[in-house]
Amino acid sequence: MATSPKLTRRQILKGTAAAGALGMLGSLGWIGRAWGAQDKVKMGFIFVGPRDDYGYNQAHFEGKSSVAKLDWVKAFDEEKVPETIEVQKTMESMVKLDAAQVLFPTSFGYFDPHILKVAPLFPNILFLHCGGLYQEGKHPKNVGSYFGYIDESQYIAGIVAGGMTKTGKLGFVAAKPIPQVLRNINSYTLGARSIRSNCTTNVIFTGDWSLPVREAEATNSLVDQGIDVITCHVDSPKVVMTTAEKRGVYCTGYHCNQSKLAPRGYLTGAEWNWAKVYMDYADMIRKGQTVPNLVRGGLKEGLVRVSDYNQVVTESVRKQADAAKAKFLDGSMVVYKGPMKDNTNRVVIPGGKEYVQTDYWLESMDWLVEGVIGSTKS
Amino acid sequence: MAMPKDLHKALEPFLIIAGSLSVSMVLFGGFVALAGANPFEVYHTMYRAAFGSSFSWQNTLVRAAPLMLTALCTALPGYLGLIIIGGEGAVVIGGLSAALTALVMPTAPPMVILGSMALAGMVAGGIWLSIGGALRHYRAVNETISSLLLNYIAIAVLNHLVTGTFRDPESLNHPSTHHIGEANMIGAMPGTDLHWGLAFGVLACVLTWFLMHRTVFGFASQIAGGNVRAAQVAGLPVGRLIFIVCCVAGAAGGLAGMVEVAAVHGRANDTLNANYGYAGILVAFVARNHPLAIIPVAILLGGIRASGGLLQRAHELPDATVLVMQGIMFLVILFSETLYGRFSKFQQQRAS
Numbered sequence: 001m002a003t004s005p006k007l008t009r010r011q012i013l014k015g016t017a018a019a020g021a022l023g024m025l026g027s028l029g030w031i032g033r034a035w036g037a038q039d040k041v042k043m044g045f046i047f048v049g050p051r052d053d054y055g056y057n058q059a060h061f062e063g064k065s066s067v068a069k070l071d072w073v074k075a076f077d078e079e080k081v082p083e084t085i086e087v088q089k090t091m092e093s094m095v096k097l098d099a100a101q102v103l104f105p106t107s108f109g110y111f112d113p114h115i116l117k118v119a120p121l122f123p124n125i126l127f128l129h130c131g132g133l134y135q136e137g138k139h140p141k142n143v144g145s146y147f148g149y150i151d152e153s154q155y156i157a158g159i160v161a162g163g164m165t166k167t168g169k170l171g172f173v174a175a176k177p178i179p180q181v182l183r184n185i186n187s188y189t190l191g192a193r194s195i196r197s198n199c200t201t202n203v204i205f206t207g208d209w210s211l212p213v214r215e216a217e218a219t220n221s222l223v224d225q226g227i228d229v230i231t232c233h234v235d236s237p238k239v240v241m242t243t244a245e246k247r248g249v250y251c252t253g254y255h256c257n258q259s260k261l262a263p264r265g266y267l268t269g270a271e272w273n274w275a276k277v278y279m280d281y282a283d284m285i286r287k288g289q290t291v292p293n294l295v296r297g298g299l300k301e302g303l304v305r306v307s308d309y310n311q312v313v314t315e316s317v318r319k320q321a322d323a324a325k326a327k328f329l330d331g332s333m334v335v336y337k338g339p340m341k342d343n344t345n346r347v348v349i350p351g352g353k354e355y356v357q358t359d360y361w362l363e364s365m366d367w368l369v370e371g372v373i374g375s376t377k378s
Numbered sequence: 379m380a381m382p383k384d385l386h387k388a389l390e391p392f393l394i395i396a397g398s399l400s401v402s403m404v405l406f407g408g409f410v411a412l413a414g415a416n417p418f419e420v421y422h423t424m425y426r427a428a429f430g431s432s433f434s435w436q437n438t439l440v441r442a443a444p445l446m447l448t449a450l451c452t453a454l455p456g457y458l459g460l461i462i463i464g465g466e467g468a469v470v471i472g473g474l475s476a477a478l479t480a481l482v483m484p485t486a487p488p489m490v491i492l493g494s495m496a497l498a499g500m501v502a503g504g505i506w507l508s509i510g511g512a513l514r515h516y517r518a519v520n521e522t523i524s525s526l527l528l529n530y531i532a533i534a535v536l537n538h539l540v541t542g543t544f545r546d547p548e549s550l551n552h553p554s555t556h557h558i559g560e561a562n563m564i565g566a567m568p569g570t571d572l573h574w575g576l577a578f579g580v581l582a583c584v585l586t587w588f589l590m591h592r593t594v595f596g597f598a599s600q601i602a603g604g605n606v607r608a609a610q611v612a613g614l615p616v617g618r619l620i621f622i623v624c625c626v627a628g629a630a631g632g633l634a635g636m637v638e639v640a641a642v643h644g645r646a647n648d649t650l651n652a653n654y655g656y657a658g659i660l661v662a663f664v665a666r667n668h669p670l671a672i673i674p675v676a677i678l679l680g681g682i683r684a685s686g687g688l689l690q691r692a693h694e695l696p697d698a699t700v701l702v703m704q705g706i707m708f709l710v711i712l713f714s715e716t717l718y719g720r721f722s723k724f725q726q727q728r729a730s
Binding site for chain 2: 085
């Protein structure tokens with residue numbers, strides 16, 4: 001590593017803070033020694049799939065590309081790293097051969113056991129993981145996790161879908177019945193039903209994150225059932241979007257902007273805005289601030305966004321969607337409030353009870369809301 | 379040229395393989411140059427990432443370990459003339475069985491648990507792979523197709539069980555079985571951070587070499603592989619040979635799955651299906667099904683895979699670069715198969 005062998009980065013940060021208290025002169029001396037040798041913040045990104053998948057990995061790669069444009073950042077990345085011991089070696093290699101100071105292993109499966117195994121070996125390196133839930137005391141101190149409430153964008157997309165559907169039947173191609181996915185399906189359906197109360201969402205679970213053939217089959221079968229707006233939660237929405245476009249139905253995107261794939265039918269979409277997260281982290285590290293272990297946020301914090309509406313989206317639908325968006329932006333929107341029933345007619349949230357977005361109860365969701373046609377058992 | 383007979387016999391394949399590797403390096407260099415990178419720098423980076431330091435060596439070896447075991451899944455049935463590509467299924471079923479075995483005996487001492495896990499993984503992998511062999515022998519079903527399809531069945535069984543019956547309710551966003559317990563994990567080999575999977579891999583290759591080349595059983599298998607009818611006429615129990623060889627081959631794959639669970643993940647989940655089985659086919663192919671040749675070939679392939687990451691970071695080449703290199707090597711070696719016996723020098727030496 002480029003740092004002086006006697007000083008760990010954490011010590012330097014502590015030193016910087018202490019010296020800062022004594023006065024700028026002392027602080028500058030430390031900074032000169034700490035950052036002079038390694039003037040760039042070195043950030044390593046690890047993706048589980050290809051960088052250009054029109055989906056999960058591309059969203060992260062776009063974030064990486066934005067932060068890489070800063071002249072005080074050196075960002076490098078590796079794609080298609082499997083969730084095996086190989087990712088442990090990739091992390092070690094980025095630290096040892098590229099002198100990375102902060103790593104962003106972006107796939108959910110990288111966390112346990114891989115990050116938890118490698119992070120303690122390098123206590124001065126930050127391991128910031130996308131999607132996990134950092135627990136104080138249980139996880140190493142140099143580990144953090146970040147994630148966005150993308151279901152807020154899905155709620156908006158649901159409103160647009162509910163407004164544009166003629167049949168009142170929406171379709172959702174999903175990978176696995178896990179909490180993150182179920183929350184998107186539920187928010188999408190709740191959004192649609194907020195403006196058209198008899199809307200239903202048919203959900204098909206394909207069983208894995210990247211099964212292009214099955215995703216195409218699922219999309220076709222949904223269209224055959226009279227469904228006229230389709231969205232998805234799989235790693236690469238490409239196949240779902242192009243299939244929906246080919247069948248002449250509307251679609252709403254996920255992960256990143258897919259309007260190029262379906263120029264006629266792409267109504268809007270739920271997108272990540274990782275550039276914001278990575279810029280913030282880079283800035284904190286450059287300034288020597290303590291990086292928080294847990295970062296969460298939605299539309300208000302700018303971690304997620306909504307694709308521009310297609311020109312076919314009517315004025316009244318836009319207004320309703322924008323009104324909901326404004327409520328998300330000023331923090332007054334609560335999606336999950338009682339009374340709420342699941343699709344087996346069981347009350348999941350009693351009347352009067354509200355779960356705000358930051359509530360961790362929502363991160364263990366295992367039910368589908370009323371109006372969803374499908375089962376959590378894949 | 380006075381040379382010990384064995385050494386001389388080994389010279390032809392050695393020279394041909396070394397020659398084809400050199401040719402593929404030249405071809406790949408041309409490809410890299412077309413992609414806009416300097417081939418010499420790329421090879422230097424690959425060397426640095428794969429073999430340039432002790433960390434790089436460990437990185438290479440840890441990737442090579444499962445490939446040695448899964449290569450045996452294809453190599454051993456090859457002696458009987460079977461082309462079996464079901465290593466992936468054996469890994470998945472072996473890993474799943476190993477994890478479930480550990481979970482039903484939570485209070486046993488770690489060594490007993492690890493022993494039972496290894497045994498369960500090997501038995502399950504062996505049975506899984508021998509289904510393909512049995513279908514071939516008794517029902518004349520093409521073993522390549524059936525073993526490939528069995529991979530998908532194995533993966534479906536794994537996904538079904540870890541998302542349903544055996545799911546740890548705390549594995550919210552990544553359905554998995556319960557953890558087998560830190561105390562029951564296989565540690566690193568002394569002085570390294572390599573897990574014991576590498577030792578198992580090398581040992582399995584050496585033992586199966588002994589079995590296939592130094593025992594009557596191995597000799598009988600090679601006869602049956604050469605000509606089934608002749609073997610049957612000679613009274614060899616071809617069906618039993620196929621079953622046992624497939625069992626041994628599948629046991630190697632199952633052991634690879636057990637190591638994944640016991641040394642890396644601690645639980646069974648969809649990451650068991652990491653394509654080690656398919657990479658093993660390539661290794662077996664390049665090693666021409668010879669168990670001892672599998673060891674260096676697996677290390678070479680491990681090195682190529684280990685260098686893929688640094689190539690992306692240092693030269694901004696896509697991940698597919700190393701796949702292109704693997705593909706070129708595969709094709710050149712396939713072509714070089716036609717060169718055996720073509721060089722008169724070797725022929726004369728052999729005749730004399």
